[in-house]
Each structure stands twice: as structure tokens, then as C-alpha cells.
Amino acid sequence: MAKRERSTRRERPVKGAPTAKDFQGDVRPDWCAGCGDYGVLSSLQNAYAKLGKGNHEHLTVSGIGCSSNLPGYIQTYGMHTLHGRSLAVATGAKFANHEMNVVVTGGDGDGYGIGGNHFIHTMRKNIDLLYIVMDNQIYGLTIGQASPTSLMDMKTKSTPFGNIEAPLNPIAMAIVTGATYVARGFSGNPRQLTELMYNGMQHKGFALIDVFSPCITFNRDNTTAFFKQRVNELEDHDPSDKAAALEQAVKWGDEIPIGLFYQDTSRPALDEMEPVLENGPMAHQPLGITQEQGAAIVQRMM
Numbered sequence: 373m374a375k376r377e378r379s380t381r382r383e384r385p386v387k388g389a390p391t392a393k394d395f396q397g398d399v400r401p402d403w404c405a406g407c408g409d410y411g412v413l414s415s416l417q418n419a420y421a422k423l424g425k426g427n428h429e430h431l432t433v434s435g436i437g438c439s440s441n442l443p444g445y446i447q448t449y450g451m452h453t454l455h456g457r458s459l460a461v462a463t464g465a466k467f468a469n470h471e472m473n474v475v476v477t478g479g480d481g482d483g484y485g486i487g488g489n490h491f492i493h494t495m496r497k498n499i500d501l502l503y504i505v506m507d508n509q510i511y512g513l514t515i516g517q518a519s520p521t522s523l524m525d526m527k528t529k530s531t532p533f534g535n536i537e538a539p540l541n542p543i544a545m546a547i548v549t550g551a552t553y554v555a556r557g558f559s560g561n562p563r564q565l566t567e568l569m570y571n572g573m574q575h576k577g578f579a580l581i582d583v584f585s586p587c588i589t590f591n592r593d594n595t596t597a598f599f600k601q602r603v604n605e606l607e608d609h610d611p612s613d614k615a616a617a618l619e620q621a622v623k624w625g626d627e628i629p630i631g632l633f634y635q636d637t638s639r640p641a642l643d644e645m646e647p648v649l650e651n652g653p654m655a656h657q658p659l660g661i662t663q664e665q666g667a668a669i670v671q672r673m674m
């Protein structure tokens with residue numbers, strides 16, 4: 373792994389639309405050279421810039437893993453939380469300030485394994501978040517154990533004779549569990565990935581983008597070349613048709629679809645249904661206590 377270095381900080385221009393450079397963090401990623409996560413990071417910086425908001429209007433939240441280090445490499449508010457708990461923290465942040473664009477990033481182990489329960493219930497509730505999963509089908513940070521998306525028979529550090537467990541299908545799972553924007557991207561196709569992220573941020577409700585983001589060091593099966601040969605952008609597909617979306621979601625083999633599988637724009641997100649938020653973000657509402665009482669509460673928690 374490359375040594376972490378501090379880069380020269382670029383200040384945001386006072387006027388004019390933000391550019392991807394404005395979202396570059398002060399810390400250079402220490403991912404292995406060739407890791408798919410680089411393509412995801414640059415796509416996210418492009419998507420943030422395209423949205424046209426300032427750095428302070430975005431929050432990037434993650435769990436633990438190589439991929440979950442991403443908020444440290446991007447110039448927005450950021451939180452590096454606990455393994456598998458990013459969606460729970462992001463839900464709290466969204467309800468404290470639902471005008472903030474909240475994006476959650478992490479890996480397949482973090483989100484579909486230890487965080488699987490949060491994944492299900494955040495989708496069921498249609499919380500207004502964009503969740504980007506860098507799916508490398510392995511635990512990268514802990515040096516190469518099988519994950520919930522590792523394919524059967526795959527040899528890993530924890531399955532030296534081949535994986536005997538069947539992988540879960542995050543796309544099919546999201547469609548049936550209540551996510552209202554369900555997409556799959558590929559780190560080797562940043563043009564499409566940026567577009568999916570940009571549209572996912574604008575979608576009101578829970579948006580999942582499962583991204584093939586190969587781990588060059590520990591997954592020798594599902595490599596960039598493997599996906600380049602197989603991925604196919606969805607065409608002539610109606611994302612409002614749930615049955616058609618499921619039909620595409622279960623495809624895996626010589627051709628693997630990427631793109632927007634499913635979108636439901638009719639279902640309100642949970643914050644739109646919460647009466648407490650009718651007067652604006654909670655973060656901007658008066659607490660109804662004195663400054664001294666507030667300071668005492670904070671003090672008790674320290």
C-alpha cells in the first residue's frame with residue numbers, strides 16, 4: 373500500500389459551478405494500484421460537481437473496509453462509522469437535516485454481511501439516501517476472506533477448497549425489499565457510473581448502486597477483464613416495470629446487465645411523511661431550551 377501523503381489543498385472558487393477537483397480530499401487514497409475503488413471515487417467527485425451544490429451541502433458516510441475509507445478522500449462532510457452501521461448513522465443524519473445530500477459508501481462485506489439487517493430495513497422504510505456499494509466480492513481490508521457476494525466454488529483465504537455458500541443478489545433483493553432506485557455500475561465504466569450516481573442523488577427515496585469494483589489483490593476471479601468481457605448496458609428496458617427489472621436482475625453469465633434496473637417515483641420517502649420535519653430540518657429548529665441547559669447536556673455526554 374502506498375504511503376499516505378497530504379496533497380496541496382485546492383480552495384473552492386468563490387463563484388461559479390463546482391468542478392470535480394473541488395471535491396478532491398486532502399488525503400490521497402492508499403488503495404492498491406489498480407483497485408476499482410479509484411474509478412468509483414472519481415465518478416462520485418464528478419457526480420457531486422454535476423449536482424452543482426457546495427461541499428458543505430453533502431455528507432458522505434461509510435462503515436469499515438478498504439472501500440469505506442472513501443469519505444477521507446473526498447471534500448464533503450464525512451463520517452467513517454462502525455463496520456456495518458453506516459446506514460443507521462446516515463438515517464440519523466438525514467433526519468437531523470433532510471436538506472443535506474447524504475451519500476453512503478462501503479463494501480459488500482460491510483453492507484450485505486454485517487450490515488445486512490440495516491440494509492433491509494433502510495430499503496423497507498425508503499429512507500432518502502444514495503447507497504454506493506463497492507462490490508468486489510471479497511473482504512479486502514482483512515486480506516481476502518469470502519463475502520456474501522463471493523461466487524460458489526471461489527477459493528479465498530477462508531474457503532481454500534472453494535466456497536460452498538451461495539451468493540446473495542443485491543439487485544433482486546433491493547427490488548423486492550422496497551428500494552425505489554436500483555442500479556448496477558462498473559468502475560471500468562465511469563461515464564455511466566457518474567450518470568447513475570447523479571440520478572441516484574436526485575431520486576427522492578432509497579437509491580442503491582451496486583458497483584463492480586474489482587479487488588486486484590485478493591479476487592483473482594472477478595477481475596476488471598472479467599467484467600469488461602461480460603457487462604452490457606441495459607437497453608430497451610422500462611425501469612418502472614418491476615417484473616422486467618427482476619428478470620434482468622437474476623441474469624448472470626456471459627452477459628451481465630448494468631444500468632438502472634428499477635425506479636419508483638410514486639412512493640414518498642420517509643422524511644416526506646414525518647410530521648416533525650414539516651417546519652424544516654430539525655437542525656434548524658429551536659431546541660426550546662436555554663444555552664446553559666444545552667451546554668449542560670453536552671457536558672454530561674462527554
Ligand SMILES: Cc1ncc(C[n+]2csc(CCOP(=O)(O)OP(=O)(O)O)c2C)c(N)n1
Nearest residue numbers: 436437438439455479480481482511512513
Ligand atoms: C465488528 C467488526 N467485525 C469485523 C471487523 C473486521 N473487518 C473490517 S473490514 C471487514 C470486511 C471488509 O470487507 P468489505 O466491506 O467487502 O470491504 P473491502 O475492504 O473489500 O472494500 C471486516 C470483516 C470489524 N472492523 N468490526
Ligand code: SF4
Nearest residue numbers: 404407438512587588
Ligand atoms: S486490498 Fe483489494 S479492495 Fe483493498 S485497496 Fe487493495 S485492491 Fe482495493
